[in-house]
Amino acid sequence: MQVNVKLFASFQTGRFKQEFRDYPDQTQIGTVVRELNIPEEEVGILLLNAVHAKLDQPLSDGDLLAIFPLVGGG
């Protein structure tokens, strides 16, 4: 299956801004995060087709996954 992955802020650095990526069916969001070498503790908002999602949610063909980092400075 193909998933449209969009990365935001510093997650783009050394990776990409947006890519269509191939994964086995039922791949979880957390697997995508790990495959991209994004530390899980840095993950903030996850949007799956514009709806808030969790790391253990499975993906489907054609999904749009947006990954934002935790931003906490002031």
Place this chain on the structure above:
Amino acid sequence: MSVKRFLAEKADGILLSWVDQREMMARFELDCAAAEELILQGGYLPARYQRNQQMISTAQQLQLFQSTVAVVGCGGLGGYILEELARLGVGQIVAIDPDTFEEHNLNRQLLSTIELLGTSKADAAVKRIAEINPAVSVSAINAAFSQENGSELLDGAVLAVDAVDNIPTRLELAEICGQLNIPLVHGAIAGWYGQVMTVSPGDGSMQKLYANWSGGKGIEAGLGNPSFTPAVAASLQVAEVCKVLLGQGRDLNKRMLSINLLDMQFDEIPL
């Protein structure tokens, strides 16, 4: 001579100059804040606000002057927020921060100066605002905001501004604001990146924003913060404060503005 007659005589149209405001204070034995309130209540405008006039009416300027806003954190975001609130004419400000200035603050924190290294950030806010707008009353709280003291520190505030430097305090702040039924204008920064959002009391959007947080810092731990990111995020926050206090425009309620200054990309995220 009555105050009313004094204002009628001295005002240029509706504008009253700083020199005349000073004379009014001396003649009627008023402090700066009391004089400013009488000026605004009389339908006149201290001349310092004349460039606000096209967007903020005299009645709204009085509304801002009679508002109390708590700024939680007086560092990168807080320094700019305090400066802009005071210049906007928000009449009562509570400046909360437990820290003193350190050398690594000098790259971005507006209130920090070489002379003030080692001294209180909240006290610096009082000094700075007295220099730029003495009609504004500022109380300095040299303590960390927490679940325990939160309600007391925000007592009397009609709105709070999030300028803290860590996620757990933000979650506590959102909870206390929910309990006190006051809006909270959130801002956070890291390197080239930032985010701004307006939280309606108890709407849960801060909890949703940090739902995946499991402890520790965000990406700011590795990215630091330059001079311009806090200025951008803080200015967006003050625009939100102004709108919420005056009930104008469309605020960032249930949507977060994600800021990427490296690519100059601004995204809106639903919450």
